[in-house]
Amino acid sequence: MPEMDGFELTAAVRAREASTGAHLPIIALTAHAMKGDRERCLAAGMDAHVAKPIRAAELWEAIRLLEPPSLSADRKVEQPAPEPFEATSR
Numbered sequence: 001m002p003e004m005d006g007f008e009l010t011a012a013v014r015a016r017e018a019s020t021g022a023h024l025p026i027i028a029l030t031a032h033a034m035k036g037d038r039e040r041c042l043a044a045g046m047d048a049h050v051a052k053p054i055r056a057a058e059l060w061e062a063i064r065l066l067e068p069p070s071l072s073a074d075r076k077v078e079q080p081a082p083e084p085f086e087a088t089s090r
Contacts, residue, residue: 006028006030006041006046007044010026010044010045010046011044011045013026013045014045025047025048025066026045026046026047026048027046027047027048027049027050027059027062027063027066028041028046028048028049028050029050029052029054029059030049030050030051030052031051031052032051033051033052037049037051038051047066048062048065048066049062050062
């Protein structure tokens, strides 16, 4: 972001939330994967930290952990029954 970095943006969002009572989940997606980087992000008000290169499973897990329980309960998706497999001989 040209105007501010992720830490400045997080501070601005959290300051605004102080007057509204809302909470916007923020996940740091960063190339910083050194010891202490995760703690620095969390201390700045971010809710989770995912280091680059992004692994889809890790990102989805971070999102899942931040999802409100009421939302995840509403999203129970039924898996379709598997198609029966019929072996054919030739």
